[in-house]
Every structure is written in structure tokens, then in C-alpha cells.
Amino acid sequence: MVDRDSSEAHMSIAASSIFPGFRFCPTDEELISYYLRKKLDGDEDSVQVISELELCTFEPWDLPEKSFIQSDNEWFFFSPRGRKYPNGSQSKRATECGYWKATGKERVVKSGQNVIGTKRTLVFHLGRAPKGERTEWIMHEYCVNDKSQVNSLIFFFC
Template structure:
């Protein structure tokens, strides 16, 4: 039986100058797909799991394991369906909702150009749809083309 992966580093324990800047392809191929199939890889511990319906966007920075001055954080979040067996995602929180904006962008592997994922941009709106007020909070949702 393989030994369990090491615990994630405590916040602030990473070296000065450490940057986490994965490309879209790297996020899908090296983080999201292994997470979906249940791979035990220590790199996955850098990205915590969060329940987006239980967190307001302004609470998310404190949950990040990789702290920096950049307003960018990475999380794994299970897909929450609006209805059991339905296809619509539930993106509501207590204070508002995440609304998709723009078109989905395809993520292709290099150099083959194989479709490996999709990136969706969402904006947080305070209040309830359709009268919510747009905020400056933006989220990029990644999903795989094939699990």
C-alpha cells in the first residue's frame, strides 16, 4: 500500500518569490484530471477543496494555500447541480451568485491540438437574479473534455 501524500505546506511557508502560474493546459492536464481520477499526487495538495456555495468570494483568499500579493487563487470545487439529475449548475451563495459571461474557451493540448478542457468565465453578482449587482469578482471555471 502506498504511503499517504505529505501534508500541504502551511500558508506562508513557501519560499520568497515562489509563483504558481500554470497555463490552462497545465491546470487541466496536471491538476484537474488527476484530481478527478483520484490520483494521490503531492502537487494536488497545493490547491485546496472549497464549497463555493458556502463561501462568498471575499472569503476565498483566506482559504488559499499559496499566498501572494496577486489577486489570483486556485481551488478545487465539486460541481453542485441545481436539481438532482439535472444539467444546470448551482452557483448561488448566501450573498449572491456567479453568472457566466462571454463564451466558453476551448483548451487544447500542444502540439497535437487535442481538446482537453473548457474554460468558463463567471462574474459574481450581489443579490438575487435577475436584479443582482455586478461586482469585480471574477472566477475562471475549468472542466475536462473527458474525465
């Protein structure tokens, strides 16, 4: 028997390369309340359209080919939040060639009046801090507003 959700996900992925105008364009609220929440709750069949990988093991220019949904400028990934130090709170954001640097303030994402998560913008820099060279690679990092599950993230690149 074919799993209905799984086959729908594969059809959705196929549709993105077959039908002109088809776009995967979720809002911030949808990314957190549907995709990330379902991933954290273990509902893997509902989130198969988003690849899972360890972000800092890849350079940003290697990531587009790893995305299930192909695009010219947007790619979505789930990635566990790595820690820079075992007992610390800083996130691991360095790759072999560079690092992701947070820019601006962390913003809240709401569903109605309820805060459901946060969104942070990061820019990729080649080299090592503080002398890294800014690139055009931008990432939006989404976190669920749930202390018990703060270790999981979703990433969006452009």
C-alpha cells in the first residue's frame, strides 16, 4: 500500500519542476506553526518537501543541490542547532570556508496575538571573524517558541 502523504509530497516536489508558476512560498507563520512544529512532533510524512541536513557541514553554494524543491534563489532545510561549546548557549555557525553572522535583531513571529517563534537573519562571511568578507548569501533562521524544543531550526536561503 502506498502512503498517501508520502506520495503527495513526492507529487508536490515533481510539480515544482513540471508546472510553470508553481511555487513553494510559505509565510513565516506557516514555516513555524506547520512545517517546523510537525517536524518537532515527529510527523515526518507532512514535512518531506524540506530536506534535513547539518548546515555547518556545507558551504552555502553547495546547498541548493541538496534541496528537494529546486529554485533559483530560495531553498529550505531543517537543521539541528549545533552548539559551539558543549555547555554553552552559542550556536555553531562556522563552516570550513567561513561563518554565518547574525545581522539585525531577532524578530518575533506571531499567529494572531500569540508569539509562536522567532526569526533571525544571518549573512555568510568568507574567512574567519572578525576579518571575514561579507558575501551575498543570506539565511533566515526560524525557531519555535518552546523551551523544551529549542534545539531544532528551519533555514531558508536566498
